[in-house]
Amino acid sequence: MLDMQIINKTIEALNKNNFDAYFVDNKDKALALVDSFISKDDVVTYGGSMTLFETGIMNYLKNKNDIEFLDRNKEGNTPDDIQKIYREAFTSDVYFTSSNAITEDGYLYNVDGNSNRISAMMFGPKNVIVIAGYNKIVKTKQDAIERVRNYVAPKNAQRLNMNTPCVKTGKCMDCMSKDRICCNYAFFGKQRIEKRIKVIIIGEEYGY
Secondary structure (H helix, E strand, C coil): CCCHHHHHHHHHHHHHCCCEEEEECCHHHHHHHHHHCCCCCCEEEECCCHHHHHCCHHHHHHCCCCCEECCCCCCCCCHHHHHHHHHHHHHCCEEEECCCEEECCCCEEEEECCCHHHHHHHCCCCEEEEEEEHHHEECCHHHHHHHHHHHHHHHHHHHCCCCCHHHHHCCCCCCCCCCCCCCEEEEECCCCCCCCEEEEEECCCCCC
């Protein structure tokens, strides 16, 4: 349920932590805001995110003709091509992703398998744009951890057809599976580079 008091508290906390945080009512307004953050000839790429697909932002980026879009999911890409794009992301102008959780006191929490996503969020791209439905907001850091363990990771493992215990149990089993997608964990707190990471919270539910 949308609670503007919680959202406003979260936006304020993110801004105090040197993120550049915004709230918009819906995905159309999010897309309009995104467009204002991209300049002609920018090199743009992304980290894995269902939210980018569900909001239409991925389709927008693929069809934007005045940017250089590095698309790791492009048909015909080889494993070497994908690895090259992972590395080129670090010199991109704009990097799009979502967040596994956002705390009310202004932290982002993300868990990765390959860790290309959290690495690029931390360092490299000039600008990082995080798109998130309000459903990603949690009260505390511990709630963020539990959200990933008992909801986000199992859902993503199911989506990716991974052979992990959480696919069957619906919660983290601290497995040692070769298919494990929870390998590195990162909280993003007070940022040294002010407004490098922009966070757009949408008043609709998206992603896991």
